[in-house]
Amino acid sequence: MELSQSIKAKIKAWEGCRLTAYRCPSGVLTIGYGHTGPDVIPGKQISREEADALFEADIERFAASVAPMVDGVGLRPCQFDALVSLAYNIGAGAFYRSTLLNMVRANPDDQAIRREFESWVYGNGRKLAGLVARRIEEANHYFGHL
16 A cells, blocks of 8 residues: 555654754654664765655555554555554554554454554653644544544
């Protein structure tokens, strides 16, 4: 399933773009639009074009990892978009182990899924206002309120 340009733009806005490596609220070295990994080292700097390229590669990798997790569920594109956005932010492993994924697999239209989105709002044990807002918007996107 293809990701919409709408969700890509939203993820970029939620992540923000920083061209110098920094530690996110969870303490992970990050650069660009939320890119992490062994290539991100303290003091690293990239261009906007490199940030865009990293984002495209990362988001496609996350879409490819989420797709088999929901194979056969019959998701609408907006639902897939929102799940990839969540996985991009919390990591594919955490998404795979989540109650939210289990609920989606059982009934992708269950309204209780909204509450599960809204439970992923903590970084280093602290509730983060930015994540609260993001999860509300992701849940709205999931349920077709684009």
